[in-house]
Amino acid sequence: MISSILQGAKILATGSSVPDLCLNNEDLSQIVETSDDWIINRTGIKERRILGDRHKSIIDLASSASIEALEKASMNPADIDLIILATSSPNDLFGSASQLQAKIGATKAVAFDLTAACSGFVLGIVTATQFIQNGSYNNILVVGADVLSNWIDWSDRSTCILFGDAAGAAIIQSCPKEDNGILGFQLNTDGSKSFQLSIPYEKNNEKVMQKQSLNIFQGQFKNIIMNGKEVYKFAVSQVPVSILQCLKSLNILPEDIHWLLLHQANERILHAVANRLSINSNKIISNLNKYGNTSAASIPLALNEALNEKKIKHNDIIVISGFGAGLTWGTVVIKWKC
Numbered sequence: 001m002i003s004s005i006l007q008g009a010k011i012l013a014t015g016s017s018v019p020d021l022c023l024n025n026e027d028l029s030q031i032v033e034t035s036d037d038w039i040i041n042r043t044g045i046k047e048r049r050i051l052g053d054r055h056k057s058i059i060d061l062a063s064s065a066s067i068e069a070l071e072k073a074s075m076n077p078a079d080i081d082l083i084i085l086a087t088s089s090p091n092d093l094f095g096s097a098s099q100l101q102a103k104i105g106a107t108k109a110v111a112f113d114l115t116a117a118c119s120g121f122v123l124g125i126v127t128a129t130q131f132i133q134n135g136s137y138n139n140i141l142v143v144g145a146d147v148l149s150n151w152i153d154w155s156d157r158s159t160c161i162l163f164g165d166a167a168g169a170a171i172i173q174s175c176p177k178e179d180n181g182i183l184g185f186q187l188n189t190d191g192s193k194s195f196q197l198s199i200p201y202e203k204n205n206e207k208v209m210q211k212q213s214l215n216i217f218q219g220q221f222k223n224i225i226m227n228g229k230e231v232y233k234f235a236v237s238q239v240p241v242s243i244l245q246c247l248k249s250l251n252i253l254p255e256d257i258h259w260l261l262l263h264q265a266n267e268r269i270l271h272a273v274a275n276r277l278s279i280n281s282n283k284i285i286s287n288l289n290k291y292g293n294t295s296a297a298s299i300p301l302a303l304n305e306a307l308n309e310k311k312i313k314h315n316d317i318i319v320i321s322g323f324g325a326g327l328t329w330g331t332v333v334i335k336w337k338c
């Protein structure tokens with residue numbers, strides 16, 4: 001892969017942001033029939049953050065995560081060439097990335113949304129890397145942000161206990177080919193199973209307009225629906241296959257990796273995937289006990305925390321995999337460059 005690129009790409013800095021409002025399992029047991037024991041044993045989640053302030057939105061979370069990353073990189077927002085906002089809960093169906101561009105003052109940046117649910121950040125990194133490695137852009141801000149509390153059915157105990165709101169950001173920068181830090185990727189989609197996890201748009205029976213042969217039906221988005229068992233089985237069977245394919249293409253053995261950073265959906269999924277790959281559990285990066293499943297934000301949120309804790313060292317190999325609605329799943333392998 002390294003020979004076909006014009007320039008290398010590496011993650012320069014990361015940032016993250018979560019809302020102040022913390023909802024623990026005990027709080028949730030006042031809302032639906034559940035318990036702290038059930039949630040911890042089945043998911044590993046203890047608490048999650050919810051954007052409770054009606055005057056705040058995904059853009060507030062995305063911009064504070066971005067500003068942290070920009071400050072760490074000592075970079076002026078005007079130096080960003082492209083912003084990719086991975087989200088499934090935008091402010092505006094026409095796209096929210098432009099609002100983020102305006103809010104952080106990245107006046108020269110092109111900005112667009114990328115919708116791939118919990119795989120969104122992985123797809124964002126891979127997309128950004130193409131623009132950099134082919135020489136088009138030098139500085140790209142990739143943000144994973146979701147406010148799924150807007151789309152949860154708060155009477156459905158099988159989903160409302162899982163999700164939290166957050167944003168995470170990474171600045172990807174060009175570098176000499178020899179220092180390339182984004183080594184390779186493997187991506188997949190299976191649209192035939194999209195019904196297993198969805199926020200569907202449903203049209204009403206009544207027409208909003210009827211004129212001669214013109215019938216217009218309108219509708220609205222529904223709440224999250226998920227077949228948890230099927231999504232669980234999909235994740236533990238398909239994610240290891242993606243990781244192995246990606247590692248094989250790079251001639252890296254599973255035992256050579258330093259960190260396994262999976263989409264933070266369920267502690268049991270993280271361990272099942274690690275087990276299948278014979279990766280020691282002390283290499284798993286996990287923070288979902290504090291934040292739950294934050295969808296597109298979960299990977300950059302956990303990455304930023306691990307970096308802030310100085311867990312990840314120069315030249316460490318990090319295997320990052322996202323999976324979720326679509327169904328989409330995929331892996332990107334990174335060699336960390338300080």
Ligand code: UT7
Pocket residue numbers: 033034035038039042043118157158161197227228229231232235265266269293295323324325
């Ligand atoms: O980010 C996108 C990717 N999403 C995922 O990866 C989610 C993957 N799925 C999962 O993480 C798990 O399937 C869940 C955590 C969602 C559910 O865990 P499970 O072990 O698959 O539980 P289950 O759905 O099989 O339910 C087991 C029992 C059921 O009761 P019965 O039928 O055995 O009597 C449920 O009604 O647990 C019951 N249950 C609950 N009980 C207490 C379901 N939700 C709850 C709850 N509290 N919140």
